[in-house]
Each structure stands twice: as C-alpha cells, then as structure tokens.
Amino acid sequence: MNVSRAVIRQFATSNVVRSGGEVHKGYAKLKDVQQKFQQPDGKPVFLKGGAMDQVLYRFTVLLCLGGVGGMVKLFWDLSVPKTE
Structure with a gap:
C-alpha cells in the first residue's frame, strides 16, 4: 500500500x-x-501588444469598410436599372 x-x-x-x-x-x-x-488598463487584449497590433487592427478595419462599400456599390448597381 x-x-x-x-x-x-x-x-x-x-x-x-x-x-x-x-x-x-x-x-x-x-x-x-x-x-x-x-493589466486592467481599459484596452482590449488584441491591442495590448504594442504599435504593430494597432496598425494591423486599423488595416483590418479599413479592409472591412472597403468590403462593405463594395457590397453597397454592387447592390446599388444590381437594383437600379441602367439608363441608356
């Protein structure tokens, strides 16, 4: 035992x-x-890595906004008939 x-x-x-x-x-x-x-400093965890994290975050936001803008343009082009 x-x-x-x-x-x-x-x-x-x-x-x-x-x-x-x-x-x-x-x-x-x-x-x-x-x-x-x-650390409880009010920053989200994906921005606590430093300056490079902020650059990548802003680049991602910019790409997302560009994608949303492209979708709005596509929907507009498909929904409004073209005048000749």
Missing part, C-alpha cells in the same frame, strides 16, 4: 515543488508576458 502511494505521489507532485520552488527562466518570462496582457 505504501509503495503505491509513493508512486502516485511521484506523478502527482509538480516539478516546482520537487525542485524547491525554482521556476525555469522561460516560464518566468511567460508569466511576465501574461501579466502584461492581464
């Missing part, structure tokens, strides 16, 4: 507990990045 508990404990215990609290540098860096995105 004690052997089975020891085996289960080995698999159930995380590496952080076994190593004495040391966390790998990559995980610490990831935690810092996650904290940056979880």
Whole structure:
C-alpha cells in the first residue's frame, strides 16, 4: 500500500515543488508576458501588444469598410436599372 502511494505521489507532485520552488527562466518570462496582457488598463487584449497590433487592427478595419462599400456599390448597381 505504501509503495503505491509513493508512486502516485511521484506523478502527482509538480516539478516546482520537487525542485524547491525554482521556476525555469522561460516560464518566468511567460508569466511576465501574461501579466502584461492581464493589466486592467481599459484596452482590449488584441491591442495590448504594442504599435504593430494597432496598425494591423486599423488595416483590418479599413479592409472591412472597403468590403462593405463594395457590397453597397454592387447592390446599388444590381437594383437600379441602367439608363441608356
């Protein structure tokens, strides 16, 4: 019975507990990045990455507006008869 508990404990215990609290540098860096995105600064998460995120967002909005404008033009052309 004690052997089975020891085996289960080995698999159930995380590496952080076994190593004495040391966390790998990559995980610490990831935690810092996650904290940056979880700050309550009023920005949506897709704009918290910096200036490049804002450029991509505005470009996407511009493309969407262009698509909607093209659809409006298409509907207008199809619904209004052409005068000759």
